[in-house]
Amino acid sequence: MSGTVPQHVDAHVVPCRGPGDLSGVQALVEAGTLDPRHIVAVMGKTEGNGCVNDHTRDFAAMAWCHYLAPHRGCTPQAVHAQVALVMSGGTEGVLSPHFTVFTRRAALPHEVVEGEKRLVVGIAHTRDFAPEEMGRQAQIAATAEAVQAAMRDAGIDSAADVHFVQVKCPLLTSAKVDDALGRGQDTVTRDTYESMGYSRAASALGVGVALGEIDPARATDAAVLHDLSLHSARASVSAGIELEGNVVIVLGEAAGSASPLRIGHALMRDAVDTAGLRTLLREHFGLDPEADAALIAQRLVNLLAKAEASPDGRVREARHTMLNDSDIHSTRHARAAVGAVLASVVGRTALYVSGGAEHQGPPGGGPVAALVRVA
Structure with a gap:
C-alpha cells in the first residue's frame, strides 16, 4: 500500500499460551474481527530468555509465517517480505506473553477523519x-x-x-x-x-x-x-x-488517517519514572491515571517501552546490583522492573517491554509509547 493512500490502521493484543500458539489470532479471524490479508506488522513478547540462544523468537516468527502464507497466497518464506515480524524475548516478572497485531487497509471515503491526526x-x-x-x-x-x-x-x-x-x-x-x-x-x-x-x-x-x-x-x-x-x-x-x-x-500519526487509534510517546528518565507516561495519558489522550482507570482499561491497546539497567550502577542515587548479577543478565532484571512499574500505572500486564536500551532514551531510561483507542 502506498503511503499516499489514506490508511485504516487497527491493532489487536492477543494473548498466547506459548510462542507458537496462534489460537487467539485464529479466533479473531473466525469471528471476522481480524483479516489476515491486512496484517502488516506483528510485535510479539515471547517467554524466552531474550539472550543469544532465545529460539522462542524464531519459533514465533516461523509460526506466523506458516499461518499467514495460505491467507496471502505465498510461501512461508515470502511472508517476511510482506509482514514485519518483530519478536522480543523475555516476559520476566509480571509481563504476560502476547502479540500486538497491526492491520492496514485502504480507508473508505466515509472513514477518513478530517482535521485530526490518527495512527x-x-x-x-x-x-x-x-x-x-x-x-x-x-x-x-x-x-x-x-x-x-x-x-x-x-x-x-x-x-x-x-x-x-x-x-x-x-x-x-x-x-x-x-x-x-x-x-x-x-x-x-x-x-x-x-x-x-x-x-x-x-x-x-x-x-x-x-x-x-x-x-x-x-x-x-x-x-x-x-x-x-x-x-x-x-x-x-x-x-x-x-x-x-x-x-x-x-x-506515528497523520492527517487523513481513518484509524480508530492514536499514539503518543514520552521518556522514562530511569527505571522507576512514571511521570512522563502519566503526563502523556493526561495531555495527549485526556485520561487521568488516577481518576480514569476504567477508561484506560477500556481504551488502552498497549504500552510499548524500552528498559535497561542504569549503566552507572545507580537509580536515583541508590546503588543497584543488576549489573553485578552473574546468574541473571541485567536486561532481564530491567524488563521485570519496568514492566511492573508501567503495569502499576495502567493496570495491565500484557505490555511490550523490551530490554537493552543502548542509545534508546537517556542512559538508564527509555522511550514509552501508548496506543489508545479514540473515545
Missing part, C-alpha cells in the same frame, strides 16, 4: 548485513534509510509525527564471527551476547539520524556504545538470531 504504520527492511558490518556505520546508515522508507510507506511527512520506531536487528553467532575471520575481516566484538548490544546501539543511532535527533557526523563507529549523550527518544530495538538484516516498523 498510521509503515514498514521497511534493510539488506542483510555481513558479520563485520554489525554494530558499525554500515548498520547505522542502512537503518536510517529504512526508517525514512517506512515513514514514506506510512504517509508521514514530518519526523515530528513519528512516535515509535520498532527495529528488529541481527546478532553475531560464533559461526558468523568465524566466517568474518576466515575472510580476513574482524567483527566489532567476538562476544556473541555483547554483539546484541552493538547491533541494537547502531540501529538506534540510525533511527536518531533518520528522525533528526542525532547529527549524522556524530553517529560514527566510535560513538556506538560509548557516546551515551547520543540517543533517540523514539527508538526501540530488539536483537535476535532469526534474521540477518533489520526490520523496521514506524508508528
